[in-house]
Amino acid sequence: MTTPTIFAKEALLADLASGLSEKALLSGADQLETYRFDMASFSPAGVPVAVVRAASRDDVVHALRTASKHGIPVVPQGAMSGLSGAGNAIDGCLVLSVRDMNRILEISVDDQVAVVEPGVLNKELSHAVAEQGLFYPPDPGSWEISTIGGNVATNAGGMCCVKYGVTGDFVRGLELVLADGTVLETGRRTAKGVAGFDLTSLVVGSEGCLGVITKVILGLKPAPRPSLTMAATFPDSASGLAAVTAIMASGVTPSLMEFLDPISVAAVNALQDMGFDDDCALILAQSDSPEALEDVARMAKIATANGAIDVAESADDQEAAMLLQSRRSLHAALEVLGGNFTDDVAVPRVRMLDLLAGIEEIAERNDIKVATAGHAGDGNMHPTVIFDRADEAAKARAAVAFEEIMLLGLELGGTITGEHGVGILKREGLRRELSATSLRLQEEIKHSFDPQGILNPGKQIG
């Protein structure tokens, strides 16, 4: 009795093909398989019925109109580098990739503004504006492989946030296509503007549940000075985090403030010996201010006062790059240790010590290993629960620990997700964090943008 489905599928493919750019439509089984998973591969993923690789806004409009007509779900995708499953396919969905819409439309030095299509890589934009003496700060861990559209859809963070803020702080306006194919422009190109409700911020971080972003207007900053770097090791996590809190409260504004606990340091060392003791916690800090030299000296002094074992200051770009590499390689280093579930809690900075203590208790009780590292200057930590991939029981305990850490973040006055997003992975957590009233309003907003509910159902608020 699958005939009607086959008819429906063929009708859908024919309708899609009738209005798309050449080569935009993919429907071969091998091709479909490629578009199933973002990087939260342990979240469930279905098999799409077709993939549209939009070459233009017209393709996006046509794809959404067609999906609306056929009533099938649409999963918007960029680089598929998300960490929460927001980009995972749903059975029978249309995957709508904007990865090929990758033109930088404009970089204005005088206005300090960039206008880009969603498929531009963060790296491409960052380099292009740097060539003009400008700076696009948001730098998620995935910056070399993730797209601006995806960064906007998840409100991506990164290491720079501690000084410069998150992606949303740089988004001035958007063009998006709603579920029914209507084009909506939000915001504006100007630095300021208060005409009407802020729909731009509403779409930022909405994980493809409100529309498909087809253009982004971004504010830029003047290029910063070269950064100076400080690295300090500590006998334990508690003293390292105490140093972070003291530095942040001292009035210094670091441009980077990262923390790695001893398990993380050991993992990084195992991947490539960075010369740190295995059994220490590490903080990495930078300043790109005109008084970076004084900032770094002040941070070093506070680190020492908080029990640092070794404190190194570096004006050497290569050495600094190597130190940062140790932080950036952490994800890969932890992969070597086993399967992992990465939390993304953010807590008030003064509760980081409580967070660490709670994580230790959770790890012990669940007989599982947790490596904790992250953007400590913002209180945004990534406790990673590590398990033996071959051990189903361990995986189950890891999943429990993952949930418990998320809820611990909430208990400490924080959030289940600082920057990775909700996707599929934190749908339950979202319903713990938000009140019934907040959920009702969000569901109604979703309905206004997407009455049929075809945009990314089962993800975030969708």
Add this chain to the structure above:
Amino acid sequence: MTTPTIFAKEALLADLASGLSEKALLSGADQLETYRFDMASFSPAGVPVAVVRAASRDDVVHALRTASKHGIPVVPQGAMSGLSGAGNAIDGCLVLSVRDMNRILEISVDDQVAVVEPGVLNKELSHAVAEQGLFYPPDPGSWEISTIGGNVATNAGGMCCVKYGVTGDFVRGLELVLADGTVLETGRRTAKGVAGFDLTSLVVGSEGCLGVITKVILGLKPAPRPSLTMAATFPDSASGLAAVTAIMASGVTPSLMEFLDPISVAAVNALQDMGFDDDCALILAQSDSPEALEDVARMAKIATANGAIDVAESADDQEAAMLLQSRRSLHAALEVLGGNFTDDVAVPRVRMLDLLAGIEEIAERNDIKVATAGHAGDGNMHPTVIFDRADEAAKARAAVAFEEIMLLGLELGGTITGEHGVGILKREGLRRELSATSLRLQEEIKHSFDPQGILNPGKQIG
């Protein structure tokens, strides 16, 4: 046949009185008159049936529940210092003032966070955090008399925005009461967070159309260095604005960048002689960076290269304060010249010269005087149309010029309002700026928050 109305009024007053704090309810005719107008006194205002001066969130909840039950409109008010009529009373409405909810609930140095009630004055908060070595940047012209709640409701800007951003950039979370009395918390205390749609940003700038704000969580910054100041005069507006554009594109990040055209300078001089030539344009710039000395020298050099007549640099706090006073006194100085309608257009910085040229044409064609000054570093200008209060024909021409300038801002790729808000004054303009789709979505969002439409009807999107 007014008996039913009298009964309805008495029933409303009795219901209000039954659940409010002592002295919260005002209904004397003299008292009601006091709550009719914000500072856009040329916008229409009705007479409220009663005023609630809420002493607590419970009062706000009771007032809104009661208004919902009786189906009467509610106009939220703070300091009544708004410039667009958003706080103007409506005939038969309940004015709900949160001016007395004025406690600073917390200032955390370690978290760089303040939690305040909405009636706290911007000035009070700014001073209180400065005492702790912290900095709350948003500084609307009204900062000495306006409330944080009002600043949030209008997403107020100010002179600092050019470096630090607007009010919304510092709002992390809100508590508000919806039209039916339900309490909603949005956002969070942490620096980062992406759990669900960004309802906080939706409420910021919504001018009391979505709910009544009862608590605000604000991010703070470390105290900046003392500012150094540069003042430069120019033979005309065009050269002054060219200098602003060149400075902003040079990579300097000033902490203030203001412009006054010759009419504005003459008006300020007439109020109190500042020693400027009457027939010149003026730019005032500051830097609070560690390299402020170099910044000011660079800005002075660019001003000279763009035809400045006189360039003064000042490290003297008193002198700087006097210079800024000249800018701050502009509103009063223009009041002396006659009645005035103040526009609030923001355009891309590179279009400021076109804006000035267009304003000159509009002034000439309408035979009316326009003084143009504003936050030129952001492209946010306040062209003020001046007319003889006794001359109705001049007032009518002024109103036409006001509208034309607003639309000119739109034509130049800008917005009808950079920071003053929509209120009553720019309702028509709002409908010119936003697309039908954007308006539909905003109306639906409004309906989700306030199904009866009792919150500030006839203002902004309400």
